[in-house]
Amino acid sequence: MANTSARTLRLLSLLQTHRHWPGGELAGRLGVSERTLRRDIDRLRELGYPVHSGRGLAGGYRLRSGTAMPPLLLDDDEAVAIAVGLRTAADGTVEGIEETSLQALAKVIQVMPPRLRRRVDALRASTVVSPLDGPRTDATTLTVIAQACRDDERLTFTYTPSSGEPAGRRVEPYRLVMLRRRWYLVAWDLDRADWRVFRLDRLTGAAATGARFRRREPPAADAAVFVQDRIGSRPARWDVTVRVHAAAAVVEAITAAAGGRVEPGDDGSCLLRLQVDDFDWPVLILAATRADFDVVHPPEFHRYLRELGERLLRAGSA
Amino acid sequence: MANTSARTLRLLSLLQTHRHWPGGELAGRLGVSERTLRRDIDRLRELGYPVHSGRGLAGGYRLRSGTAMPPLLLDDDEAVAIAVGLRTAADGTVEGIEETSLQALAKVIQVMPPRLRRRVDALRASTVVSPLDGPRTDATTLTVIAQACRDDERLTFTYTPSSGEPAGRRVEPYRLVMLRRRWYLVAWDLDRADWRVFRLDRLTGAAATGARFRRREPPAADAAVFVQDRIGSRPARWDVTVRVHAAAAVVEAITAAAGGRVEPGDDGSCLLRLQVDDFDWPVLILAATRADFDVVHPPEFHRYLRELGERLLRAGSA
DNA sequence: TCCATTCCGGTCAGGAAGTGGCCGGAATGG
DNA sequence: CCATTCCGGCCACTTCCTGACCGGAATGGA
Numbered sequence: 001m002a003n004t005s006a007r008t009l010r011l012l013s014l015l016q017t018h019r020h021w022p023g024g025e026l027a028g029r030l031g032v033s034e035r036t037l038r039r040d041i042d043r044l045r046e047l048g049y050p051v052h053s054g055r056g057l058a059g060g061y062r063l064r065s066g067t068a069m070p071p072l073l074l075d076d077d078e079a080v081a082i083a084v085g086l087r088t089a090a091d092g093t094v095e096g097i098e099e100t101s102l103q104a105l106a107k108v109i110q111v112m113p114p115r116l117r118r119r120v121d122a123l124r125a126s127t128v129v130s131p132l133d134g135p136r137t138d139a140t141t142l143t144v145i146a147q148a149c150r151d152d153e154r155l156t157f158t159y160t161p162s163s164g165e166p167a168g169r170r171v172e173p174y175r176l177v178m179l180r181r182r183w184y185l186v187a188w189d190l191d192r193a194d195w196r197v198f199r200l201d202r203l204t205g206a207a208a209t210g211a212r213f214r215r216r217e218p219p220a221a222d223a224a225v226f227v228q229d230r231i232g233s234r235p236a237r238w239d240v241t242v243r244v245h246a247a248a249a250v251v252e253a254i255t256a257a258a259g260g261r262v263e264p265g266d267d268g269s270c271l272l273r274l275q276v277d278d279f280d281w282p283v284l285i286l287a288a289t290r291a292d293f294d295v296v297h298p299p300e301f302h303r304y305l306r307e308l309g310e311r312l313l314r315a316g317s318a
Numbered sequence: 319m320a321n322t323s324a325r326t327l328r329l330l331s332l333l334q335t336h337r338h339w340p341g342g343e344l345a346g347r348l349g350v351s352e353r354t355l356r357r358d359i360d361r362l363r364e365l366g367y368p369v370h371s372g373r374g375l376a377g378g379y380r381l382r383s384g385t386a387m388p389p390l391l392l393d394d395d396e397a398v399a400i401a402v403g404l405r406t407a408a409d410g411t412v413e414g415i416e417e418t419s420l421q422a423l424a425k426v427i428q429v430m431p432p433r434l435r436r437r438v439d440a441l442r443a444s445t446v447v448s449p450l451d452g453p454r455t456d457a458t459t460l461t462v463i464a465q466a467c468r469d470d471e472r473l474t475f476t477y478t479p480s481s482g483e484p485a486g487r488r489v490e491p492y493r494l495v496m497l498r499r500r501w502y503l504v505a506w507d508l509d510r511a512d513w514r515v516f517r518l519d520r521l522t523g524a525a526a527t528g529a530r531f532r533r534r535e536p537p538a539a540d541a542a543v544f545v546q547d548r549i550g551s552r553p554a555r556w557d558v559t560v561r562v563h564a565a566a567a568v569v570e571a572i573t574a575a576a577g578g579r580v581e582p583g584d585d586g587s588c589l590l591r592l593q594v595d596d597f598d599w600p601v602l603i604l605a606a607t608r609a610d611f612d613v614v615h616p617p618e619f620h621r622y623l624r625e626l627g628e629r630l631l632r633a634g635s636a
Numbered sequence: 637t638c639c640a641t642t643c644c645g646g647t648c649a650g651g652a653a654g655t656g657g658c659c660g661g662a663a664t665g666g
Numbered sequence: 667c668c669a670t671t672c673c674g675g676c677c678a679c680t681t682c683c684t685g686a687c688c689g690g691a692a693t694g695g696a
Contacts, residue, residue: 003653004683006365008323009389016425019469020530023643033685038644047324049429056693058530059642063429069397070429071327071389078422079387081415085403093406097399097441104396107334111367111381111388123415151337212338212376242633284602286633287626293633305634308605309627315560315604315611316623321682322654341672351656356673374664377671 007032008047011040013073015051015063022060076116083108083120087139098178106146137183137200142176145185145200148208149173152215155187157206159198166204171196172213175223180277184227188216195219197230238298240274240282246291255285271296279304322358325350326365329358331391333369333381340378394434401426401438405457416496424464455501455518460494463503463518466526467491470533473505475524477516484522489514490531493541498595502545506534513537515548556616558592558600564609573603589614597622 007030014026027037041061044051050066053059063070074082086108089101109117121140148155155173160166171187174195178184183200220226244251248264251272255262263271272293274282279301286293295301325348332344345355359379362369368384371377381388392400404426407419427435439457466473473491478484489505492513496502501518538544562569566582569590573580581589590611592600597619604611613619 005323005326005361016429019428019465036684043323053643055643057641058694065429065431067431069392069394069431071391072426073389074387074422076387077418078425081407081418081422082400082404084412084415085407085419086400088406088411089399089403093411094402094441097402100395100399101403104392104399107396108390110337111334111383113383113385113387123412147337280602280606283605283630284598287601288598292629295633302634305630309630309634311610312601312623312627312630315613316620316627354655371672373672375670376665
């Protein structure tokens with residue numbers, strides 16, 4: 001039996017689940033003498049995990065935070081929660097960490113027992129999301145590709161270009177990039193013998209073949225820049241400025257989460273600035289303020305408001 | 319030196335970062351002979367982690383999924399991503415796993431080095447959330463309380479009841495419950511010698527005193543039920559039914575994520591049902607469909623639409 | 637102040653386990 | 667057919683693990 005390693009892990013696990021443990025209790029659970037337990041604790045400390053100990057009646061052992069992440073020992077529920085959380089973060093719920101979340105997700109999913117994966121999938125549907133976020137990429141596809149990138153495994157899939165027929169592709173995946181809430185895959189296309197960028201929402205049936213390859217010279221130092229260059233002109237992005245007839249503090253409370261900037265005016269109103277891709281978002285925010293407002297900046301927003309206002313009135317008076 | 323335990327962990331870590339490793343490479347990195355490496359691999363297998371091995375040129379070792387979660391060995395970025403993901407999930411982004419996410423978050427945060435905690439805090443602001451979600455509870459408060467619940471530590475905080483002055487409380491925390499997107503703490507109030515329910519958004523300055531207590535008989539088998547009973551009558555919750563003049567498939571694509579139910583009609587329109595706490599949400603969804611619609615069910619929605627429509631028109635015509 | 641409780645770490649001796657070197661074997665892919 | 671890779675038995679040596687026993691020291695409550 002690989003006793004000492006297993007015991008070290010179990011000890012770490014116990015210390016992670018409940019913060020405070022008396023020595024005798026730990027020794028009992030591990031099935032060793034208290035002397036040996038003390039030595040195990042010492043071993044953990046030598047490994048760099050700071051185990052605090054206190055004497056007397058209220059004494060006991062506890063694991064504190066140290067300088068490095070210790071191995072996380074998770075129970076099933078926690079593992080599922082982590083996978084689900086990472087999935088939503090990878091979907092763009094938290095800006096700026098999509099790629100990292102995906103990488104971590106790939107790691108978790110890879111070692112996760114199948115029964116837990118099924119639970120994660122089952123929770124997939126219950127995410128509360130904004131209906132404006134656009135198409136989510138299938139999480140399975142995402143993790144399959146992320147793993148292939150990490151492990152240098154060839155990938156096959158069916159791709160439908162913006163103009164053209166669906167066709168099979170064989171690639172050596174390099175990196176996944178999220179840009180403006182869309183996932184892209186940078187990969188070396190084996191048949192075309194060149195680097196290509198694929199939009200994940202146009203890609204189906206992704207599967208790692210199992211065959212490994214040696215990494216090529218990347219097409220660019222930063223994969224995101226490469227994608228940026230390839231997909232070219234960005235979609236219209238609006239800079240909305242609105243004068244809201246309500247106290248700045250009130251408006252700020254509502255918009256803070258959405259990332260708007262609020263400047264207080266002198267007459268009890270305030271100026272709200274938002275950067276958005278479409279107008280649905282700002283309308284929602286403005287509706288929530290329950291105050292009157294005037295559009296300062298984009299004329300297009302004027303028209304949009306008129307149309308929507310008329311539509312709502314039609315529905316409201318029927 | 320605690321050699322074999324440390325090595326087992328490092329080996330596990332290596333196997334988790336990159337899926338495929340030739341034996342010689344692993345042995346080199348661990349600083350042992352290949353024979354010993356083989357024994358280490360065997361040890362992992364005995365511990366229940368299925369290490370797959372392949373022979374020949376494309377051979378090597380890889381960690382597969384097994385029947386239990388192995389210890390997760392994360393680098394800094396991944397740990398941060400996990401914490402951030404759990405935090406958003408605990409905020410109610412994914413329904414039904416808030417408590418579990420919080421529990422996992424408490425575990426991660428507890429062992430996370432301070433420098434990583436700071437990074438998590440820094441990312442706090444950048445979450446893309448709906449401005450309608452109501453006040454988010456401070457994540458630090460949340461984790462402090464969650465840890466106190468888990469570790470049976472007394473808690474002190476300042477509480478402002480719905481009617482009354484802020485006052486200090488000393489409690490023995492029992493459980494955190496999320497109900498209708500709000501966090502509640504069930505705890506034994508030491509001064510009042512009774513079980514109480516506290517709303518977290520009315521609670522400030524939470525701190526664990528460090529003093530531990532013995533768990534009392536819980537006030538109810540299910541803490542959520544207890545909270546439900548105590549907070550009593552639910553806020554108005556609307557059952558909105560709308561006829562949308564657009565194809566069912568189109569509407570479904572937009573509303574699926576928000577949890578609405580769509581029934582196709584015979585004339586190209588469809589019936590959309592939503593259960594919501596306020597009307598901002600459905601308006602956003604309906605605006606996104608870019609189609610006309612009629613309100614079928616709650617008359618209050620009529621009035622709301624008229625008011626909002628007029629407000630938008632005022633803003634749109636200025 | 638005293639006392640029970642708890643962690644601490646030294647020492648000892650027997651036993652278990654880890655280690656590297658060596659080997660023939662077998663699967664795999666070019 | 668051959669190079670590459672994992673496999674696992676054997677052996678001798680060394681390391682370390684373990685439990686038992688001890689006196690000591692910090693702690694918090696009576």
